[in-house]
Amino acid sequence: RKKSVGLLGNMQGERRPMPFVEDTVVPPERLADYIAEFRALLDRKGLVYGMFGHVDAGCLHVRPALDMKDPAQEALVREISDEVFALTRKYEGVLWGEHGKGFRSEYAPAFFGPLYARMQEIKAAFDPHNQLNPGKIAAPPGHALSRIDGVPTRGQADRRIPIEVRRANEDSLHCNGNAACFNHDPDDAMCPSWKATRERRHSPKGRASLMREWLRRLAEREVDPSSEAARLRRQGALGRWSAFPGRALNTWNARRTAGRTGPDDFSLEVKEAMDGCLACKSCVGQCPIKVDVPAFRSRFLEVHHGRYLRPMKDTLVASLERWLPTAAKLPRLMNGLTQSAVGRSALGALGLVSLPGMSGIDLREALARRGVRTASPEALRALTAAERGRSIVVVQDAFTSHYDTAVVLDWCELLLALGFIPWLAPFRPNGKPQHVLGLLGRFERTAAANARMLGGLAATGVDLVGVDPSMTLAYRAEYVKALGADRVPVVLLPQEWLIRRLDDLPKLEADPSNPWHLLPHCTERTNAPAATADWKRVAERLGIALRIVPSGCCGMAGLYGHERDHRATSEAIYGLSWRSIVAAPRHAGRLVATGYSCRCQTALVDGVELSHPIQALLARVKAARAVPAGASPPRPSTPPAPTLAPAHHDQA
Ligand code: SF4
Ligand code: SF4
Structure with a gap:
């Protein structure tokens, strides 16, 4: 019942469920007949409606769907209210069951009969100037009650x-x-x-x-x-x-x-x-x-x-994805510029603060050393069917690839360890920062170019999988809205892809008494809740008991926490939920987060470097491989921290 209002509100089209006869009560033993007459009344007017309630109390919530912007439909509010009031009288019920009377008070004199005059006297005694909620419940003698169709409505403004x-x-x-x-x-x-x-x-x-x-x-x-x-x-x-x-x-x-x-x-x-x-x-x-x-x-x-x-920082941020690959070729210089006192104060003057340093790892080179190649439609088409079946294209995003490169490397290493063939998609800007800034024309062009490149790869039949949830989910929302679904290839989240391959993954034993704890990115948690739950099943299969921690937002959300004017609020938001979760002793060393922004925020505020769940899985798979045949598996109570292979720290 509690979800009914929301479900009804999500109805498509101009007619929306309107709550004006939604609180009637009749004796429960007469409810069935009452409902039949109520439905006939609405059916005669050709209306659709939602009906829910508390049957045991005889209380019914009915919301006829009306387009209140249409004056003819607005007039039905009066017509239906009058008829439903008469119906409640017939069934010895009331128009207002558990909510207040509000504008429906105009039916009070008819309902209360001679008692209404007493109510008027009480009103006059306690509110002689008719100041308290005038026109509702009871009006002092000589004053009128509000009329149900005398109220300014949102429909009138919206039309x-x-x-x-x-x-x-x-x-x-x-x-x-x-x-x-x-x-x-x-x-x-x-x-x-x-x-x-x-x-x-x-x-x-x-x-x-x-x-x-x-x-x-x-x-x-x-x-x-x-x-x-x-x-x-x-x-x-x-x-x-x-x-x-x-x-x-x-x-x-x-x-x-x-x-x-x-x-x-x-x-x-x-x-x-x-x-x-x-x-x-x-x-x-x-x-x-x-x-x-x-x-x-x-x-x-x-x-x-x-x-x-626009502020200058918008120009900088809008083109960030475009110039990051070039800047990444000179990481020491870039970090010198952004992390030095002079650089920080120059960026602060532009309105940007607490920017992270680049990882200094050349992703393509580091992956090439591990035998991971850059994907192209030709290379993917040249694979045998069996190879293609084991292949996966890792879709880059500017931030994980250039600032948290180890996560992409570990994702590829995990895939290799599980017997798959990872490929790296060529880097193209995703455009999400442009969308956030309202540079929608530029976003459309960026998205079109990226979707074209990814579409060429997807056409080979190899799955595309992103890394960062916020950037990856943009392909399902912002991209589809801008380009149309048929121009946007499917890009999965890592756990969505792994769950499809669950039967191909090794079954490792997990220790439920010593779980890991996952903080999903809030876009992922709220916009792809099923995918959030997928992490649990994937982790369980690979020998990790994983609990999803209820949490609010970390306060970073991409650019927001790096804006000077928002930094204090960003940290206040962090303090509402994340601070205590990160500080909890039971989470120490066993907390993972999917969002690059979130990991960045914990490092900034609390100096705690969180891993990605992929890194915890990689550590578990590596530990299982290290166990000689016949030996018992390592106790997960002392799991290896998701440290990175030394090659990950190669400087470009
Ligand atoms: S924005 Fe808030 S008030 Fe408006 S429909 Fe959504 S939840 Fe309700
Ligand atoms: S901050 Fe509030 S309004 Fe803005 S996207 Fe998040 S939930 Fe929506």
Whole structure:
């Protein structure tokens, strides 16, 4: 029953389940007949509806699906309410069972009869100026109750937004305000920015409401944000330069007036709320309506920055994936620049802090020494069917490949140890940072080029598998939205691939009394919950008892924790859940995390270097191989730490 509201809210289309006759109660012994009449009433009007409730108490929650933006359907609220009220009277029940009366109070005089006059006297005695919730429950003599169809509705506001704009923005407009995102559990991933600030504008609901209001105000000025975004994308370099003075002036004005007269452009208020979002995507996975803040935030930023300048750091971050491979050829120089006091203060001036150092390992060279080749469609096609069946293409992402290279090396080493043939996909930018910044035109081009290259590899029939969950899951969400599903190859997470090959993996004995503990990346935990559970089964097969630790967000979420303005909040978010998990003695040396960002955050805040679960599995497989035939397996109570093979530390 508790999930019913969410399930109904996730209904597709313009008609949404409306809660206006959703709280009726009749004597339980009459409930069956009452339901039959209620259904006939709604069926006569040709409506679909959700019906759930507490049968033992005779309480029924019914939500007819209406498009409240359509005035004809809005009028049904009055019609249905009147008929259902009459029905509850017939069955000796009430229109309001467990919730308040609210706007349904207009039925109170008919329900209470002569008693209503007494209620009016009580109201007048305690609230002589009719200040407390006027128009509800009882009105003092001479005052009217609110009318059920006299209330301004969201549908009335939303219908001012043109239909094509509404269709392009369903991921914000369909928020039904159920407030499941006001989650207070620190060990739940739902909305870290809300948890850290306790400000409604920093919740998914708050951001969806601001977005809706922004769209409404644009509609008043006859601006279609999609057309505006398309216009900005068509702008060449000349167009951008000619718009520069206007954008600079707007930016200067906004800074000048901020905090004194308040922003006079509503877009600036929306921007503040969007800036606080980590783009962690927990709302996408956990909101029952699938409100997608990162998606509409990106669309908003794209249009907003047509009017206001972007900070310099956006330019740097947007091209980061493109220049990292070149920078990685000179890791000492790069690390000297980013890690020195001068470099740090220069980056700090740009708004970037606590950047990690590059690993200094040339991934391709290190893998070549292990016999792992770079994949190409020709090379994969030249394999025999048996070889192709054992092959897997490891899809790189800029951050794991260049900063946490050991994880990719260990992933390939594990695959080799398990008898598979790993191949390395050529590096191409993924584009996710561009998407997060709202550079959607650039993201589309980056994604198209990457999808083309990966599609060529996938066409050979060899599976593609990413490493970092956040970057890998972008292929299923942001890529599919931008390019369409038919242009995007399937890229699996490591555990999703391993679970498909479970029968080919050796069965190693696990010690459940001495488990490892997994902290999944929150995008993975909330957007691919089945894949998170896959880790457990894979680990168990390979001789590791693995527990998935309930946790909130680590606070890093890609770029967010590296932004000067967000660093303090990022650490506050870390403190809500991760700090105590990382510090727990039972987790010492046995905690693994799938996200590169998360591992980076624990190292930064607590100086704790976490491994990837792949590294724990590799250590276990290596330990099992080291046991001579007939000897008992090593006690997992003293598992080898997932140390890296010496070759991993080769400097480029
Ligand atoms: S964002 Fe989702 S969970 Fe939050 S109020 Fe809106 S519909 Fe409910
Ligand atoms: S992406 Fe994360 S921080 Fe942003 S609104 Fe959704 S849950 Fe909150």
